[in-house]
Amino acid sequence: MSDVKIKITDRNGKTHSINAPTDMGMNLMEVIRSFELAPEGTIGVCGGMVMCASCQCYIISNHKLEPMDDEEEAMLSEAFNVKEKSRLSCQIPITADLEGLELKIAPEV
Numbered sequence: 462m463s464d465v466k467i468k469i470t471d472r473n474g475k476t477h478s479i480n481a482p483t484d485m486g487m488n489l490m491e492v493i494r495s496f497e498l499a500p501e502g503t504i505g506v507c508g509g510m511v512m513c514a515s516c517q518c519y520i521i522s523n524h525k526l527e528p529m530d531d532e533e534e535a536m537l538s539e540a541f542n543v544k545e546k547s548r549l550s551c552q553i554p555i556t557a558d559l560e561g562l563e564l565k566i567a568p569e570v
Contacts, residue, residue, distance in 0.1 A: 464480035464482050467563075468564070469493060470564070472499060472566050479492065479496055481555045483555050488509060488552065489518065489553045489564070490550040490551035491551075493518075514537065514540035518550045520563075522561060529548070536549060547567065
């Protein structure tokens with residue numbers, strides 16, 4: 462089992478250093494939910510289907526992520542509190558490339 466260290470700042474401003482598994486096919490939204498870093502029912506409402514933007518986050522570190530696909534870009538164009546480095550955490554798979562990633566969960570709308 463291989464893990465990557467990720468720093469996630471929750472909606473209350475508390476930063477959590479977690480070890481996320483790279484061998485379970487998870488995405489960032491699923492990691493946030495499994496570590497209970499947001500109240501149940503407030504993140505990943507659509508189950509990761511790119512239909513709600515409840516899992517929006519702000520990438521703080523300078524990691525080069527895979528580019529957004531058209532669905533993610535369209536959903537963020539309709540979302541609130543969007544910033545330059547906004548992404549949907551359901552669209553970011555946990556891979557070894559995320560080692561040291563820092564992000565902040567966007568405010569709940």
